[in-house]
Amino acid sequence: MNLSRKLSVDDLLEGCKRSERRTQELLYKVLASRMLGVCMRYAKDRFEAEDMLQMGFVKVFQKVTEFRGEGSFEGWIRRIMVNTAIETYRKNQRMMNVVDIEEVYDAPQVTFDMKGLEVRDLMNLIHQLSPGYKVVFNLYAIEGYSHKEIAEQLGITEGASKSQLSRARGILKEKLVRIERQTSVPNSNAQLGNDVPLTMAAMPIKVN
Amino acid sequence: MHSVSDDDFDQLFQDKLYLHEVEPTDAVWAGIKEQLPALRKVRNFPILRLAAASMAAVIGLGIWLAKTKEPIRLSGNSEIEIEQAPVASKIAGAEVMTIPRSKVLSTTPDRMMLTKALEEQPQKTAKLSSPAGKVVPEFSVDKNNITDESKLTLAIKDENETPGIETVVSDNSSHLALVSEDDTEIPEEFQKPKKIRSVGSLVNFVVSKVDKRKNKIIEFVDSDEGTMVSGVNLGLVKFGTKEKNSNHN
Known part of the structure; x- marks a missing residue:
């Protein structure tokens, strides 16, 4: 299953670079549940996690032309989701519980x-x-x-x-x-x- | 049951949660779609493409201007041939000579100077006459100065200039033919430099050093009313060039 997912995600890369709406939707359907699983671990609830997911995919479609093929496409998308979660955390959490x-x-x-x-x-x-x-x-x-x-x-x-x-x-x-x-x-x-x-x-x- | 190290503890969470999936609601994709048209608008304004097209246009214009730069070419024969008719062979020192056209002296002060020199050394001057009693300019060749071709000087006199200098009239058939075209212009570099009397002439001087084309990118003339633009040559756009040329001719 992982292999088929990887191939399909990589095959969708070029279409996403051309901003094809159908390809973007396919990519979202393939990866949305897994990426929401990532966001759920960082968010305080499901609503915040879905907001992270939405912001993350918008970034993916915005920056997909910058993807240079270093590593897998799915790994790149995952890092964008994590970074989005970190941004949300830093916005919400100005005062962190720092322990010496x-x-x-x-x-x-x-x-x-x-x-x-x-x-x-x-x-x-x-x-x-x-x-x-x-x-x-x-x-x-x-x-x-x-x-x-x-x-x-x-x-x-x-x-x-x-x-x-x-x-x-x-x-x-x-x-x-x-x-x-x-x-x-x-x-x-x-x-x-x-x-x-x-x-x-x-x-x-x-x-x- | 077994003891758990930190690494095993972390691995437990990684194994269970790294590939954990949660199905999102439909609202998420709807929200993404709402933001995608804005992205398309941004893509439809290709700033980089506009900048690249502008650069290409400027470079193309520069190349085109460089190609249309007219090379300086001399028309007509590049050398002046002085022929001597058979009768003229009787004249001492007369012979067929080939003189580079660029060495012809055309200005009056030069003629005066050479004529004076000829008067001082008359025995070394060849006087030629034309057939049919016509008055022709006298060509005097100072053979002392002909050490090589570059030092050859030729004086041209006519009846309207330099009074007091003898004009030879003869009815024999000897003649001296100066093979050249009347309408051929002498290159600028051999013309006497113009004096800079105004800002326009200063601009003309600077432009002539940079723009070697016949029709300069901009040229001024000094008139009674002041300095005026006589011609502009922007490659595709030219005006005033004909008038300027007629003034020159």
């Missing part, structure tokens, strides 16, 4: 049964992070950016990027521990926080 490197949270060593985690559960966990932690964790852990690239994109230092990533990991692991505690005590769902999805409550988690 000395304050890096030392997360406890935990073990999880990772097979039980679902996509929806992970998305819920990420959305519980503050915007600063969320964008750094997304860029580093999922998009594969380096701390230097993150620092340039967000206008922060590399140390701040590292500290926010560490803090984000710690928060996520802490929430998973809470889920484990919940699952270890039967019929105690009522004591859990409202932000813990039910599907995660059933996961077996062991804390060292």
